[in-house]
Amino acid sequence: MKSAIFAVSLFAVTAPAPAQKPATDQAPRPDQRAFRELFRELVETDTSVATGSCTLAAEKIAGHLKQAGFADDQITLFKDDKFPLDGGIVAVLPGSVAAAKPMLLLGHLDVVNARREDWTRDPFKFIEEDGYFYGRGTSDMKVLVAIWVDTLIRFKQQGYRPKRTIKLALTCGEESGARMNGVQWLAENRTALIAAAFALNEGGGGDTDGKGKLVTQTMQVGEKSNRNFEIQATNPGGHSSIPVDDNAIYELGDALARVRAYKFPVRFNDTTRAFFRQAGAARTDDLGRAMVRLAADPGDKAAEAIVVRDRSYNSMLRTTCVATLIEGGHAANALPQRAKANVNCRIAPGEDADTTRAALERAIGDAGMTVTLTGRLRPVAVTPPLSPMIVKPAERLVARYFPGVPLIPTMSTGATDATYLAPIGIPTYGVPGPWGDPDGNGAHGLNERHAVRSAYVGRDFLFDLVKAYADE
Known part of the structure; x- marks a missing residue:
């Protein structure tokens, strides 16, 4: 002001x-x-x-x-x-x-x-x-x-x-x-x-x-819903002296890289649209103008590119998923038989655990990886x-x-x-x-x-x- x-x-x-x-x-x-x-x-x-x-x-x-x-x-x-x-x-x-x-x-x-x-x-x-x-x-x-x-x-x-x-x-x-x-x-x-x-x-x-x-x-x-998914790769394993490319830890790493790269679509509701329109109008900078434009047109990619530089605003725009825990292998001298990671998702209203899991599976694009809903479940x-x-x-x-x-x-x-x-x-x-x-x-x-x-x-x-x- x-x-x-x-x-x-x-x-x-x-x-x-x-x-x-x-x-x-x-x-x-x-x-x-x-x-x-x-x-x-x-x-x-x-x-x-x-x-x-x-x-x-x-x-x-x-x-x-x-x-x-x-x-x-x-x-x-x-x-x-x-x-x-x-x-x-x-x-x-x-x-x-x-x-x-x-x-x-x-x-x-x-x-x-x-x-x-x-x-x-x-x-x-x-x-x-x-x-x-x-x-x-x-x-x-x-x-x-x-x-x-x-x-x-x-x-x-x-x-x-x-x-x-x-x-x-x-x-x-x-x-x-x-x-x-x-x-x-x-x-x-x-x-x-x-x-x-x-x-x-x-x-x-x-x-x-x-x-x-x-x-x-x-x-x-309003607020987002909180859900956790376990992403897991499995493998017969074997002796570490004769490695193969088919490695559960590598497969999990590739899957997590795809999760990181995936961006859920912009999803406005009455609350978030009003927020970006009014909070943007209260600003006098490029970010504020981009917020107003994006509220008017969620398909405005140039405005979105400016707004998502602010991580809080990016999170308000869409469902977000991020890796928070990782576990893998069973011995220092053995190929891993299992590797898994927890991915925490904050789900925008209008989506749910099923739609989010399906989006993660599409982003990973590997039928050999399992994506399982885990943890304490709050109501949507x-x-x-x-x-x-x-x-x-x-x-x-x-x-x-x-x-x-x-x-x-x-x-x-x-x-x-x-x-x-x-x-x-x-x-x-x-x-x-x-x-x-x-x-x-x-x-x-x-x-x-x-x-x-x-x-x-x-x-x-x-x-x-x-x-x-x-x-x-």
Whole structure:
């Protein structure tokens, strides 16, 4: 954007301040200090699958909600007894209008594993430094978890009674579902507990230009499906002293080279077409112009060649498949009898595992190679409607908090727990509000961080957004 972009101040809701300013020398308000302490406690409660406990985090959250005035029958702690560390919590703030269907706030408590020896700072210590909060989960997604819990506490403290019931489900397994997934468990075992007209989740948010300037706000409306395929070559093998060209490792290598070279076709849906059209129009460079042209004509190869230079945009355009694991051979002095690789595919809406496997088989072009669907299967992602009931309140608040910043629908190229809600009739949207940097802020990587200003402004924005939906 050419003009300066402004947001609501960290410290006075009525006083605008530059959104690109990362920090302030003013002390936080008392309510912000309480939020910061909740955020700190969540980050310092290790919820990684390797060394932590979601159950402990859920129990701490239950304590805060009870202290705020939630009754015992408004709080449900749950877990599968086979996985005692993977528990979660559902809380309910009753509405005043019986005909108004509930809304659901969704979040995952678990975080990606983090090793202290790899990090500059202790990953499970909450550290504020140079305008950022550091620690595992600060961006993915304990900032949003803290905001959801804080919002319900504030509602309770203010005596606010929404028209529609507000439900909160915080679960384990989104990052570490090898043991269990809490949303899946609730959908299969406690459907009525989380039943809602719609859900708000991670996946949206603001984007900066990498220099602190807020460029866009996005609302996630849909996501890709996640599927893994095992590609395998087999061979009788033999002694390594008499090699032959018919070698399972070589055959697998040739197959993977063809997978790398294959590009799935561009596939737009309503969300991605709107994203490329609007996000492109917000830019003033060749990339922006190419995004607009491609949204208008998916067959424009010249525009596509420019857009795919950005790997995130390339992933939004199409199904993508990439080799992630490889295994082969059985002895150092023997020809391999078997070689296999895992290929992880992120499948665009409108395609599925069968169409993707068929495309991989055509690309490999070798009947001797097997392509087999493997791993944990999430439900196929269903893109929710671009409902005015969802979009309009968000647009109004983005215009109020971030004048001049467009709200754009986007499709996640990853996968969230929203996939488990669609089969039980709950369309799920990733909220705008808190923002991140182009480098991903270390989420799933080293030295994860979240901007201090983003956490505070995003907290106030989402408080107002939840209230807008609750009174709709």
